[in-house]
Amino acid sequence: MGESSQSSLLLRKQLSELNKNPVEGFSAGLIDDVDIYKWEVLIIGPPETLYEGGFFKAHLFFPKEYPLRPPKMKFITEIWHPNIDKNGDVCISILHEPGDDKWGYEKASERWLPVHTVETILISVISMLADPNDESPANVDAAKEWRENFPEFKKKVAKCIRRSQEE
Amino acid sequence: MGNCLSHFCSAMGNCLKGSASDDVSLLRGGDGTRESLSSDQIHSSEIFHQQLSESNVPEYYPSPNVRRPLNQLTEEEQIKIAKRMGLIQHLPSGVFDESAKPRECVICMIDFVPGDRVRYMPCMHVYHVKCIDDWLMRSFTCPSCMEPVDVALFLTYETSGHR
Numbered sequence A: 001m002g003e004s005s006q007s008s009l010l011l012r013k014q015l016s017e018l019n020k021n022p023v024e025g026f027s028a029g030l031i032d033d034v035d036i037y038k039w040e041v042l043i044i045g046p047p048e049t050l051y052e053g054g055f056f057k058a059h060l061f062f063p064k065e066y067p068l069r070p071p072k073m074k075f076i077t078e079i080w081h082p083n084i085d086k087n088g089d090v091c092i093s094i095l096h097e098p099g100d101d102k103w104g105y106e107k108a109s110e111r112w113l114p115v116h117t118v119e120t121i122l123i124s125v126i127s128m129l130a131d132p133n134d135e136s137p138a139n140v141d142a143a144k145e146w147r148e149n150f151p152e153f154k155k156k157v158a159k160c161i162r163r164s165q166e167e
Numbered sequence B: 001m002g003n004c005l006s007h008f009c010s011a012m013g014n015c016l017k018g019s020a021s022d023d024v025s026l027l028r029g030g031d032g033t034r035e036s037l038s039s040d041q042i043h044s045s046e047i048f049h050q051q052l053s054e055s056n057v058p059e060y061y062p063s064p065n066v067r068r069p070l071n072q073l074t075e076e077e078q079i080k081i082a083k084r085m086g087l088i089q090h091l092p093s094g095v096f097d098e099s100a101k102p103r104e105c106v107i108c109m110i111d112f113v114p115g116d117r118v119r120y121m122p123c124m125h126v127y128h129v130k131c132i133d134d135w136l137m138r139s140f141t142c143p144s145c146m147e148p149v150d151v152a153l154f155l156t157y158e159t160s161g162h163r
């Protein structure tokens, strides 16, 4: 079995599993039914966080080498968050490939692992929404605001939520 | 952005780190008298040579996010990859039998079938050989428990040596 047929099989399996047993907090499907490598997800702003009430659409792009390599994730709905850059690209450590330290294991627990699925990725992203990591901001301005001018940060997030509800 | 960029930089920087020059014999089929060399490691370097002669040039990952065909690897990268192959061959493998505990290979999410070639990690996690070996060539960690494999491997050797 070739690399690409193995990855498409694995993704198909996850898609049918998620259709059968939906997971709380998000829904997932394909952008286009014929391309198993491009997913569209709708993330529900986690309750009791600043993002509560929002509906955030995002795309996941899987490489043919999945699960050896991570997908890229991009928010389509505008969102103000320290770990999501202004183009919507998500920058969290589990979507980074393992680093090249001596044998590639330093802090491996935080990096990509081939056991990650759409579900575990989205669970990490949802927990990132609830708990931003300002040590490695993708949106420097949002990170600065989150630290130094929280009321303004909250206001921008609230604006995103209102817009997401209109979409 | 900071994080993404620094990951990239550290990956690039580490490529430049040299290995001891006496290791070159590993790839050149030299005498391989170094203590750390085992027959498995030498065997794996033979595999390496076989792949070299094929017309369809195989691709390797000198670092996890750098893919390069074999003929474009530096000597240091080749040594690193050959060593990694040797270490992987040290990990026990076998044929799955029904009495074994895990039902599923968590990398491909497919149930093990009797007769599948599986690899047993020092941490006791089990995967298909084809699933885990590709991963180990990129990162020397167990995907389930994140145990760094080489350290665990050498600890196993040490304890078994004392028995």
Ligand SMILES: [Zn+2]
Pocket: B105, B106, B107, B108, B109, B110, B127, B128, B131
């Ligand atoms: Zn497998």
Ligand SMILES: [Zn+2]
Pocket: B121, B123, B124, B125, B142, B143, B144, B145, B146, B147
């Ligand atoms: Zn393990």
